[in-house]
Amino acid sequence: MKRALLPITLLSLVLLVAGCASKTATEQEFPPRVDTQAAPTATTDLSRQPAPLGVGSQGVQSGPVADHQAVSGLSRILFDYNQFTLDDAARGVLEKNALYLKANASGRVIIEGHCDDRGSDEYNLALGERRAMAAKSYLVSLGIAAERLSTISYGEEQPLVTAASEDGWAQNRRAEFKVAR
Amino acid sequence: MSGWLRRLALLTGLLWLPLAAAGAEIEISAPGQQAIPLALTRFLPQEGAAAPAVAAELHEVLSADLDLAGLFRFVDPQAFLADAGKLGLFSPEVDFGQWQLLGAEVLIKGGYRVQGEELAVEARLFDVPGRRLLTGRRFVGRLQDARKIAHAFADEILKTLTGQAGPFDSRIAFISKRSGHKELWLMDVDGRNPIRLTDHRLLVLNPDFSPTGKELLFTSYRAGNPDLYRKEIFTGREARLSSHAGLNIAGRYAPDGRTVALTLSRDGDPELYLLGIDGAIRKRLTTSFGVDVDPSWSPDGRQLVFVSSRLGSPQMFILDLQSGAVRRLTANGKYDATPAWSPKGDRIVFSRQEGGRFDLYSIRPDGSDERRLSFGPGGAEHPRWSPDGRFLVYSVEKAGKKSLWIMRADGTGMRQIEAEGSHPAWSVVW
Numbered sequence: 001m002k003r004a005l006l007p008i009t010l011l012s013l014v015l016l017v018a019g020c021a022s023k024t025a026t027e028q029e030f031p032p033r034v035d036t037q038a039a040p041t042a043t044t045d046l047s048r049q050p051a052p053l054g055v056g057s058q059g060v061q062s063g064p065v066a067d068h069q070a071v072s073g074l075s076r077i078l079f080d081y082n083q084f085t086l087d088d089a090a091r092g093v094l095e096k097n098a099l100y101l102k103a104n105a106s107g108r109v110i111i112e113g114h115c116d117d118r119g120s121d122e123y124n125l126a127l128g129e130r131r132a133m134a135a136k137s138y139l140v141s142l143g144i145a146a147e148r149l150s151t152i153s154y155g156e157e158q159p160l161v162t163a164a165s166e167d168g169w170a171q172n173r174r175a176e177f178k179v180a181r
Numbered sequence: 182m183s184g185w186l187r188r189l190a191l192l193t194g195l196l197w198l199p200l201a202a203a204g205a206e207i208e209i210s211a212p213g214q215q216a217i218p219l220a221l222t223r224f225l226p227q228e229g230a231a232a233p234a235v236a237a238e239l240h241e242v243l244s245a246d247l248d249l250a251g252l253f254r255f256v257d258p259q260a261f262l263a264d265a266g267k268l269g270l271f272s273p274e275v276d277f278g279q280w281q282l283l284g285a286e287v288l289i290k291g292g293y294r295v296q297g298e299e300l301a302v303e304a305r306l307f308d309v310p311g312r313r314l315l316t317g318r319r320f321v322g323r324l325q326d327a328r329k330i331a332h333a334f335a336d337e338i339l340k341t342l343t344g345q346a347g348p349f350d351s352r353i354a355f356i357s358k359r360s361g362h363k364e365l366w367l368m369d370v371d372g373r374n375p376i377r378l379t380d381h382r383l384l385v386l387n388p389d390f391s392p393t394g395k396e397l398l399f400t401s402y403r404a405g406n407p408d409l410y411r412k413e414i415f416t417g418r419e420a421r422l423s424s425h426a427g428l429n430i431a432g433r434y435a436p437d438g439r440t441v442a443l444t445l446s447r448d449g450d451p452e453l454y455l456l457g458i459d460g461a462i463r464k465r466l467t468t469s470f471g472v473d474v475d476p477s478w479s480p481d482g483r484q485l486v487f488v489s490s491r492l493g494s495p496q497m498f499i500l501d502l503q504s505g506a507v508r509r510l511t512a513n514g515k516y517d518a519t520p521a522w523s524p525k526g527d528r529i530v531f532s533r534q535e536g537g538r539f540d541l542y543s544i545r546p547d548g549s550d551e552r553r554l555s556f557g558p559g560g561a562e563h564p565r566w567s568p569d570g571r572f573l574v575y576s577v578e579k580a581g582k583k584s585l586w587i588m589r590a591d592g593t594g595m596r597q598i599e600a601e602g603s604h605p606a607w608s609v610v611w
Binding site: 043 | 207253283299318319320321322323326329330333354363367376377378379380384386387402405406407414416417427428430431442446451472474475488490494495516518519532534537539541562563581603604611
């Protein structure tokens with residue numbers, strides 16, 4: 001081993017020196033031609049790129065006129081957190097709503113399902129729908145024609161109150177009943 | 182005799198090391214472990230009058246993007262020597278010795294030319310120890326394209342040094358109610374140039390880009406029901422893709438752009454379905470009692486991670502589209518939502534609700550190596566990945582106000598990009 005060490009070291013040194021010399025030579029080939037020409041080969045022309053089509057910068061728009069309205073004969077019901085089951089209080093309110101709907105037998109009703117703003121938006125859209133549908137099922141079981149009732153969920157998008165408190169959240173977990181004009 | 186030989190041999194051996202290391206591409210997966218010393222000089226006028234505002238804008242954007250990249254340590258500009266003031270667009274023109282003195286390993290130089298409304302920029306990235314040009318690019322456009330030019334060059338710098346282009350010249354879509362209703366908006370990755378894309382005037386939610394970045398899916402209540410729409414970004418054309426009774430929400434393009442996963446409740450219960458891009462139902466994917474929502478595709482298009490309340494509270498599950506098998510991703514949390522599968526395939530980022538607030542977590546698709554990414558203040562939700570899988574955009578809620586932030590995939594580098602907005606989505610570079 002020791003005998004070989006001297007020739008190996010000498011060979012190494014020779015190769016290193018030769019390597020350094022040739023490295024300088026190849027360095028002149030690198031970088032790509034970009035460097036030695038007057039202008040780089042890669043040009044990006046932005047002037048012809050398409051632009052996204054925006055709708056312009058109008059200010060605050062007035063919303064569409066709501067085609068459903070609340071009426072005093074139809075009251076909202078509330079739900080527990082992350083629940084869509086009807087408690088006794090909710091059933092009581094729905095029974096009163098059913099009486100109103102039987103007395104005012106024409107007209108379509110929209111049942112809106114809402115959530116408090118805790119929880120994921122999309123999950124709350126689904127939860128809101130289940131609340132609306134639970135209310136609809138119960139009304140149907142009380143004799144209201146299913147065709148009169150449609151459901152829509154707004155999830156956490158249309159809170160009644162904005163307070164971030166147990167009381168505020170409880171008020172937002174609801175189903176609303178609106179009548180078509 | 183053998184002592185000096187051994188030392189000489191050792192020295193000779195050591196001399197080989199720099200040659201072996203030269204020319205290696207840098208693999209950065211954990212920013213902060215490698216901080217490449219970078220000298221970023223201000224671009225100089227090539228001919229004609231100086232336009233300091235343009236130079237400042239180019240500099241500001243490059244600084245911000247390269248800082249966000251998490252790869253670099255900036256050499257203090259106060260220490261720059263005379264070469265910083267010289268144009269130097271080709272390596273024979275650059276005094277690399279000056280930059281080596283400052284410890285820089287990479288150097289950015291450039292020039293610009295303003296003629297009326299037109300702007301031309303020459304941008305260069307140099308390897309200082311190697312004394313050579315790594316990449317050069319010429320941009321032509323208008324004055325208002327200055328930021329875009331800088332973003333594009335930042336992307337190019339990342340591509341040159343790591344093999345993968347950056348996402349800085351891409352767009353982020355989001356929902357904002359600044360016009361009076363929740364509508365779909367588009368902005369740059371740094372939050373600039375927001376433009377409104379929809380005028381539905383009721384409720385627009387939850388956008389998703391097509392794989393080409395040229396179309397967006399979203400849910401809108403315009404027709405009186407939460408329906409799924411598709412919009413072409415450049416023509417503005419919209420089509421209603423899915424309008425079944427009940428929910429048509431959480432639409433997500435498959436990675437091949439040929440199908441859309443979404444939640445429909447037409448059969449009475451919110452379930453995941455697969456639609457063709459013509460809107461026709463191809464397949465129902467879930468059949469559990471309970472809410473199934475929030476799908477996110479694996480990059481190979483073979484699996485979906487989604488949220489289901491089949492076990493009570495919202496938890497994440499993974500569906501294998503081929504076999505139909507469903508497995509729970511993790512049992513660590515009580516309420517997990519908004520999962521997003523990395524384009525690299527190796528991680529899923531999601532939001533977990535604990536103590537009334539959401540925080541972002543990252544986990545491997547096999548359920549291992551769960552890490553918390555955000556710690557407040559405010560709740561963080563709806564994470565979405567950049568197309569290169571290096572960054573995340575997400576929504577933060579503080580005191581009832583929703584803002585948009587971005588950060589690196591490891592949770593560092595958090596910065597706000599939009600003061601009012603939610604539901605972000607990140608496109609590819611067009």
